[in-house]
Amino acid sequence: MFSDQGPSFRELAVQALSSVDRGYDLLAPKFDHTPFRTPDVFLDAVAGALTPLGPFDAGLDVCCGTGAGVGTLRSLCRKRVTGVDFSAGMLAAARAAHTGRDTTEGPEPEWVRADVRALPFDAEFDLAVSFGAFGHFLPAERPRLFARVRRALRPGGLFAFPVTAPPPVDSALYWALWGFDAGMRVRNLVWRPQFVMYYRTFPLRGVLDDLAGAGFTVTHTPLEEFGRRPDGSPRCRLVLARST
Numbered sequence: 001m002f003s004d005q006g007p008s009f010r011e012l013a014v015q016a017l018s019s020v021d022r023g024y025d026l027l028a029p030k031f032d033h034t035p036f037r038t039p040d041v042f043l044d045a046v047a048g049a050l051t052p053l054g055p056f057d058a059g060l061d062v063c064c065g066t067g068a069g070v071g072t073l074r075s076l077c078r079k080r081v082t083g084v085d086f087s088a089g090m091l092a093a094a095r096a097a098h099t100g101r102d103t104t105e106g107p108e109p110e111w112v113r114a115d116v117r118a119l120p121f122d123a124e125f126d127l128a129v130s131f132g133a134f135g136h137f138l139p140a141e142r143p144r145l146f147a148r149v150r151r152a153l154r155p156g157g158l159f160a161f162p163v164t165a166p167p168p169v170d171s172a173l174y175w176a177l178w179g180f181d182a183g184m185r186v187r188n189l190v191w192r193p194q195f196v197m198y199y200r201t202f203p204l205r206g207v208l209d210d211l212a213g214a215g216f217t218v219t220h221t222p223l224e225e226f227g228r229r230p231d232g233s234p235r236c237r238l239v240l241a242r243s244t
Helices: 009-016 020-033 040-053 068-076 088-098 139-152 172-190 204-213
Strands: 056-062 077-085 110-113 125-129 153-164 216-222 236-243
Touching: 009 020, 020 088, 040 068, 040 125, 040 153, 040 236, 056 068, 056 139, 068 077, 068 088, 068 125, 077 088, 077 125, 088 110, 125 139, 139 153, 139 204, 153 204, 204 216, 204 236
Parallel strands: 056 077, 056 125, 077 110, 125 153
Antiparallel strands: 153 236, 216 236
16 A cells, blocks of 8 residues: 555554654655545546536635645646645645645645634635545534534636545444544544544535535536446545636
């Protein structure tokens, strides 16, 4: 799963026993050499689906990490691209990887350290995206998070992110994710500070309801690059939440 340049087992253990922000500070220098980085195939699929919905002037990557999504935004946005995260280490890695690159790739990114549940923006962006970060928020926190993203968007702005279908209950992946979440719950019962990261707390139906409750008009579209399940439903959808 990890390249030779990725973190050791000991480094992952130390991260897992830290707080979320401190854990990612520690992991940041090697994060892009782990499976946790959003694969380019997801980034490319989202960019392809969003391109016909543009053009966009200003874009925001919510929980940008080391900046993979910011690279996607630079291809979609004409004037401004901003990445926001609460890990100083992840932002430092993002800045090193993406600042000062060829300006033909898009606007020079800016980086903001903030808790996305209290985003410091007001009607500044046409597009917000997020990749692989929602497991760090408990279900009860989603309405507040979505409301802050909506506040950061201009009227008519778009909040977009991919959601994968849950694996079938008879698959090894289903039980691996179930086991991870169960282990994390036990860890958080017996150890402080907590490290919130769950894989099974972001169901599509509940997410759509919370987005609507935050004032978005919500649709979704299949990302056909990932195929369909035996019942014909897409393996991955792009949620498109329009600020009203």
